[in-house]
Amino acid sequence: xxxxxxxxxxxxxxxxxxxxxxxxxxxxxxxxxxxxxxxxxxxxxxxxxxxxxxxxxxxxxxxxxxxxxxxxxxxxxxxxxxxxxxxxxxxxxxxxxxxxxxxxxxxxxxxxxxxxxxxxxxxxxxxxxxxxxxxxxxxxxxxxxxxxxxx
Amino acid sequence: xxxxxxxxxxxxxxxxxxxxxxxxxxxxxxxxxxxxxxxxxxxxxxxxxxxxxxxxxxxxxxxxxxxxxxxxxxxxxxxxxxxxxxxxxxxxxxxxxxxxxxxxxxxxxxxxxxxxxxxxxxxxxxxxxxxxxxxxxxxxxxxxxxxxxxxxxxxxxxxxxxxxxxxxxxxxxxxxxxxxxxxxxxxxxxxxxxxxxxxxxxxxxxxxxxxxxxxxxxxxxxxxxxxxxxxxxxxxxxxxxxxxxxxxxxxxxxxxxxxxxxxxxxxxxxxxxxxxxxxxxxxxxxxxxxxxxxxxxxxxxxxxxxxxxxxxxxxxxxxxxxxxxxxxxxxxxxxxxxxxxxxxxxxxxxxxxxxxxxxxxxxxxxxxxxxxxxxxxxxxxxxxxxxxxxxxxxxxxxxxxxxxxxxxxxxxxxxxxxxxxxxxxxxxxxxxxxxxx
Numbered sequence: 284x285x286x287x288x289x290x291x292x293x294x295x296x297x298x299x300x301x302x303x304x305x306x307x308x309x310x311x312x313x314x315x316x317x318x319x320x321x322x323x324x325x326x327x328x329x330x331x332x333x334x335x336x337x338x339x340x341x342x343x344x345x346x347x348x349x350x351x352x353x354x355x356x357x358x359x360x361x362x363x364x365x366x367x368x369x370x371x372x373x374x375x376x377x378x379x380x381x382x383x384x385x386x387x388x389x390x391x392x393x394x395x396x397x398x399x400x401x402x403x404x405x406x407x408x409x410x411x412x413x414x415x416x417x418x419x420x421x422x423x424x425x426x427x428x429x430x431x432x433x434x
Numbered sequence: 435x436x437x438x439x440x441x442x443x444x445x446x447x448x449x450x451x452x453x454x455x456x457x458x459x460x461x462x463x464x465x466x467x468x469x470x471x472x473x474x475x476x477x478x479x480x481x482x483x484x485x486x487x488x489x490x491x492x493x494x495x496x497x498x499x500x501x502x503x504x505x506x507x508x509x510x511x512x513x514x515x516x517x518x519x520x521x522x523x524x525x526x527x528x529x530x531x532x533x534x535x536x537x538x539x540x541x542x543x544x545x546x547x548x549x550x551x552x553x554x555x556x557x558x559x560x561x562x563x564x565x566x567x568x569x570x571x572x573x574x575x576x577x578x579x580x581x582x583x584x585x586x587x588x589x590x591x592x593x594x595x596x597x598x599x600x601x602x603x604x605x606x607x608x609x610x611x612x613x614x615x616x617x618x619x620x621x622x623x624x625x626x627x628x629x630x631x632x633x634x635x636x637x638x639x640x641x642x643x644x645x646x647x648x649x650x651x652x653x654x655x656x657x658x659x660x661x662x663x664x665x666x667x668x669x670x671x672x673x674x675x676x677x678x679x680x681x682x683x684x685x686x687x688x689x690x691x692x693x694x695x696x697x698x699x700x701x702x703x704x705x706x707x708x709x710x711x712x713x714x715x716x717x718x719x720x721x722x723x724x725x726x727x728x729x730x731x732x733x734x735x736x737x738x739x740x741x742x743x744x745x746x747x748x749x750x751x752x753x754x755x756x757x758x759x760x761x762x763x764x765x766x767x768x769x770x771x772x773x774x775x776x777x778x779x780x781x782x783x784x785x786x787x788x789x790x791x792x793x794x795x796x797x798x799x800x801x802x803x804x805x806x807x808x809x810x811x812x813x814x815x816x817x818x819x820x821x822x823x824x825x826x827x828x829x830x831x832x833x834x835x836x837x838x839x840x841x842x843x844x845x846x847x848x849x850x851x852x853x854x855x856x857x858x859x860x861x862x863x864x865x866x867x868x869x870x871x
Contacts, residue, residue, distance in 0.1 A: 289776065293530035296774040300538035300767065304545035308573070311548045315565035318555050323562035349743060349812030350558035363745075 321351050321366050322398055328405050328423035344405070344423050355392060362392055369396045371405070394421060402426070440500055444730065446492065450476055451729035464583050466794055467825050473732030474818070479741035493737055505734045508727020509798065510698040511719055514680045516581065516795075517702020518712055520607055532601045535771040536608035539789045540577045542767025543760065544616070547576030550759045554752065558813050567624040571808045574616045575800060575817060576763050579609040580793025580825070587788065587828060592841055598781050601772065602788040609789070614699055617799060618692045624808045625691045636691040643686055644700065651679070652704040659706035668714040676705070676715065693802055728794070735797050735818065738804060743812040744819070753816040760820050761827075765790040784836035791828040796821035 325348035345356040348366070355362040355373045364373025375390045394407025403425040410418035450472040458468030475481060482489040493501075551569035559568050584606045593599040618640060626633035658675070662668055680701045687697035705715070744753050769786030773779060800817050803809040809817070 290530060293534050293775050296771060297534050297537065300534065300771050300774070301541045304541045307545050308548055311545075311552060312566055312569060315548075315552055315555065315569055318552070318565050320555055320559045320561045320563065320565075320568075323560040325560070347811060348560055349810035350554075350556070350560055352558070352743070352749070352812060354743075 321348075322369060322396055324348055324353065324366065324371070324396055324403070324405070324425070327426040329426045331422045331424060343426070344421075360390065362390065364392070366396075369398060370394075371396060371407070392421065400424075435500055436497060439494075439497055443493065443497065443501055443733075444504075444726070447472075447476065447729050447733040448726060451732060452725075462829055463826060464586060464793070464829070466583060467822070469729055469732050470735075470794060470797065470822060470825070472729070473734070473736030474739055474741070474822075475736065476733050477736035477739050479736070479739055479815075483742070498734065498737060501730055501737075502734050505727065505730035506694075508723055509731050510680060510684055510694060511723045512728055512731075513695045513698040513798070514702040515716060515719060515723065516610065517699040518705050518715060519581065519585075520610060520703050521707050523707075531772060531775040531777060532604040532608075534775050535601060535768055535785060535789075536605035538771035539579070539605055539764060539768040540609055540612050540616075542771075543576040543763025544573035546759045546763040547573040550576075550755065553755070554813065558752065558810055560810065563624070563808055567620060567808050570616070570620045570623065571803050574613055574620055575796065575803065576760050577609065577616070578613045578792050578796050578799055579606045579764070579789050580791050580795045581606040581610045582795075583791050583793035583825065583828075584788050587791065587832070591832065591838060593784075596841065597777070598784045598788075598836065598841075601777070602785055605768065605785070605789060610795075611703075613795075613799070614696060617802065618687075618696050620808070621693050621802065621806060622691055624806050631691040639690040640687065640692055640696075643690060647683065647700055647704050655679075655704065655706055659708050659711045662711050662714065663708075668711070668718060673715075673718055676701075695798065695802070731801075732794075732797070735801060738801075738811070739815050739818045740811055741815050741819070743815050749812065749816075753819055756816050757820045757823050760792075760824055761790060764792075764824070765831075780836050780840065784832060787828055787831040787835055790824050790831070792821045792824045796824075 324346050326346060328344040328346060330342045330344065343357075347354045347356075351365050351367065353364050353366050353371060353373060355364065355371075360375075362373035362375060364371060371392065371394045373392045389411045390409065391411065392407060392409040394405050394409075397404040397406065405421065405423045405425070407421050408418050409421050451469040454472035454475065455465040455468035458471065459465050476493070478489070481492075548569040551565070551572045554572070555565050555568050584602060588594050588599045588602060593602070619637070622631075622633050622636035622640070625631070626636060631639075658672060662672065680698050683697035683701040684694035685697065687700070688694040705712070744750060765786035767786075768789040769782045772785040773782035777785065797818065800809070800814055800821070803817075804811070804814045
């Protein structure tokens with residue numbers, strides 16, 4: 284082997300293209316261990332203390348999550364927003380329905396996630412800027428995490 | 435279960451898959467590319483967007499469980515066929531180029547995928563997933579090559595009996611086995627962190643099961659092949675035994691905390707590899723799997739793919755980054771390794787282009803990732819787009835870097851150890867190209 288220059292060259296290439304990335308992978312896994320991902324909030328949240336006036340028939344908030352990016356469905360109302368730390372802000376997507384009761388546009392949910400509570404709680408306000416669109420208190424507890432998600 | 439609805443769903447899916455598949459074939463793309471796209475078109479990214487009422491009526495969420503169950507059975511058979519295609523002869527005696535290139539074509543994209551995870555994890559994952567699980571999954575998903583699609587392209591382009599063909603087919607075989615082993619470990623780690631079996635139990639149990647299959651069951655299957663040669667055909671009884679073995683193996687790996695698909699792949703890998711036997715077995719199982727069951731998997735994948743989640747500059751930026759990293763890792767890693775070990779620039783680029791094909795193997799892995807919750811719906815959508823992009827670019831990229839006129843001119847002088855074997859192997863794999871192509 285040692286007398287074969289091609290074999291030596293292959294060995295050097297192997298060390299460079301296989302050995303180095305493997306070493307790099309170990310460094311990446313160590314460096315990444317300190318990274319923090321957003322809170323896991325995907326799943327169903329059951330509204331507490333009676334139905335929301337904005338949609339009396341709906342008592343479940345369904346949250347789907349891709350990291351910081353969050354979709355919140357409340358009945359036919361669909362909001363898209365962002366989770367920063369424990370703070371959730373989601374606004375109207377305007378695709379699933381064009382009018383929504385007294386709040387034709389700019390419905391926004393601003394909430395805070397209490398991650399220490401068991402079950403977790405989502406507490407905040409939802410409403411719009413339009414006249415006649417009330418600001419409603421939202422208080423929900425996590426009922427079930429999304430499928431495939433760890434409890 | 436609403437049987438009438440299920441039949442309509444299957445009919446719509448098959449029509450869409452065949453129709454779009456044929457269209458893609460006409461523009462020089464593998465048929466599987468069209469079938470994958472058909473699945474996306476039937477999901478929320480198109481049908482659900484332009485005709486939400488029709489989509490909700492045709493694919494109500496409550497009905498998708500049945501569709502998924504049938505598609506999973508199809509996928510088990512498909513993975514068995516992929517394992518069946520795997521011939522240990524492909525892995526022997528391919529020389530320095532194949533060894534270095536195959537390992538580099540796994541490790542380089544794996545490293546780059548994990549590196550990308552440093553950026554994506556804090557933004558597109560969540561705290562229910564560990565960084566290790568996310569990074570290892572991203573690495574494994576980046577390092578996949580679609581062996582069946584690659585075999586089909588080699589045959590169609592007359593590359594089978596060239597040095598490029600021999601190296602590519604050997605590398606793809608190594609990649610197939612390695613990627614599934616890595617993924618088995620990733621799934622074990624993720625499931626262990628969710629409180630299922632401890633990871634050591636999964637790893638030890640899986641190692642014992644693989645040893646049992648390779649050292650024990652594989653030998654026990656030898657009489658099956660002898661009986662096949664004696665009878666001159668594969669009887670229904672023999673097929674029944676084989677299918678039971680597939681189911682038992684899939685059940686075992688699922689119970690061990692890995693995934694049922696690994697068991698099906700393993701069962702295929704340990705099957706006797708006599709050409710007549712493999713051909714007969716493939717012939718019995720392939721058509722229904724390819725025409726009926728796999729399109730259901732594509733449709734189910736499409737129904738879970740919300741391209742609308744990739745919204746705005748930031749998200750499309752991440753998506754572009756994923757495609758870039760995937761191509762740089764697989765194409766770049768393979769091509770640099772091939773060039774550095776003595777292949778010409780064009781040959782090395784051709785190897786890179788071929789290894790960059792991800793096809794439906796990528797979709798299989800991504801669905802596992804979404805099922806176990808290691809990737810989020812947005813990452814899933816981005817990775818599906820990456821799988822489509824890398825599969826779509828293979829044929830034009832290959833034509834660009836290694837045009838057909840050059841292949842014909844250089845092939846006769848490019849004798850390469852194992853060429854004849856590779857030709858036969860790829861020729862047989864072409865039978866599967868329907869599966870992957």
